[in-house]
Amino acid sequence: MSEADLDLVIVGGGPAGLTAGLYAARARLRTRLVEMLSPGGQVLNTHWVDNYPGFPEGVSGFELVDRMRQQAERFDLDIASGEVIGLERDGDSIRIRLADGEIAAKCLIIATGSQPQKLGVPGEAAMIGKGVSYCATCDGPFYRDVEVAVVGGGDTAVEEALFLTRFASRVHLFHRRDELRATGILREKILAEPKVEVHWSSVLTEIRSNDAGMVRGVRCRDLKTGDESDLAVEGVFMFVGMKPVTACLAGFVELDHAGFVVTDDLLQTSQTGVWAAGDVRAKKFRQISTAVGDGANAAFMAEKYIEDHFSRR
Numbered sequence: 001m002s003e004a005d006l007d008l009v010i011v012g013g014g015p016a017g018l019t020a021g022l023y024a025a026r027a028r029l030r031t032r033l034v035e036m037l038s039p040g041g042q043v044l045n046t047h048w049v050d051n052y053p054g055f056p057e058g059v060s061g062f063e064l065v066d067r068m069r070q071q072a073e074r075f076d077l078d079i080a081s082g083e084v085i086g087l088e089r090d091g092d093s094i095r096i097r098l099a100d101g102e103i104a105a106k107c108l109i110i111a112t113g114s115q116p117q118k119l120g121v122p123g124e125a126a127m128i129g130k131g132v133s134y135c136a137t138c139d140g141p142f143y144r145d146v147e148v149a150v151v152g153g154g155d156t157a158v159e160e161a162l163f164l165t166r167f168a169s170r171v172h173l174f175h176r177r178d179e180l181r182a183t184g185i186l187r188e189k190i191l192a193e194p195k196v197e198v199h200w201s202s203v204l205t206e207i208r209s210n211d212a213g214m215v216r217g218v219r220c221r222d223l224k225t226g227d228e229s230d231l232a233v234e235g236v237f238m239f240v241g242m243k244p245v246t247a248c249l250a251g252f253v254e255l256d257h258a259g260f261v262v263t264d265d266l267l268q269t270s271q272t273g274v275w276a277a278g279d280v281r282a283k284k285f286r287q288i289s290t291a292v293g294d295g296a297n298a299a300f301m302a303e304k305y306i307e308d309h310f311s312r313r
């Protein structure tokens with residue numbers, strides 16, 4: 001396939017991008033999905049997925065996205081590794097600048113997803129990989145029979161804290177309010193888990209290291225009393241929300257105040273022929289199932305756009 005002949009480029013290979021790719025490949029659009037590493041997105045960091053329809057016993061995050069990739073490739077979706085570093089309109093087409101070259105397409109779906117937010121406390125940056133982690137699935141097994149801290153009160157923090165109880169002797173969950181944001185079933189599970197101690201209305205103010213530069217504890221503050229105390233832990237897992245991956249979009253499409261891509265109801269961005277799908281899009285709910293819906297929607301829009309604006313060869 002000559003690069004100038006591409007109908008559609010999809011940037012990002014998580015559930016939204018892979019679903020867009022599946023639909024576009026079946027519509028016989030000449031499509032390339034560009035993914036920085038291997039396809040999967042944040043779901044790869046999720047140990048177990050219990051709320052994706054069709055898997056009554058649940059499914060591992062890895063298996064779920066691997067099945068999505070296989071399904072898209074069965075219809076000949078072209079998946080390429082590459083880092084998109086810039087986008088620009090060039091007449092009827094869009095130029096996609098990659099770290100090692102350039103491709104062009106008639107239209108584009110942005111499905112770059114999101115990545116974990118940093119907490120921003122002293123010690124955090126210096127100890128990433130030395131006790132500070134943003135992925136329990138990746139790093140949990142390193143914390144067998146020791147105490148760990150988890151920060152956050154959303155679905156991710158609670159799911160990952162529950163996963164960590166398989167390894168750690170005790171999991172201290174720090175949440176800045178006295179009510180969890182996580183959904184009902186997860187709230188029930190965490191409050192019933194004897195290995196988890198929830199530190200309500202509490203925040204970390206510092207992560208402390210030992211002489212080897214590894215995490216040895218945290219300093220925390222009770223927001224109701226103002227009291228500060230120290231707690232010895234060997235790992236600190238941060239789950240304080242996600243931020244959109246939009247470095248390559250600067251100046252190309254409109255972003256909201258938090259940096260998410262603004263779209264209309266049909267996922268059209270501020271740029272003609274460009275849609276956004278999945279976690280990168282400004283929207284209220286971020287689930288695998290909603291990302292998949294976005295991906296299908298965006299691919300249909302791309303197909304219609306090409307039919308309306310170009311003659312299909």
Ligand code: NAP
Pocket residue numbers: 050051119151152153154155156157159175176177180181203239240241242284285286287
């Ligand atoms: P989230 O829902 O935005 O929750 C972030 C949590 O971190 C909140 O509890 C928030 O506290 C806390 N937080 C934020 N900034 C903080 C700070 N500076 N200091 C201390 N705490 C801070 O993020 P998420 O849990 O990663 O979830 C992201 C999206 O993915 C959500 O839409 C979620 O529903 C979805 N998700 C779904 C599943 C599932 O369905 N199984 C699993 C994972 C994620 P407050 O509550 O006080 O704001």
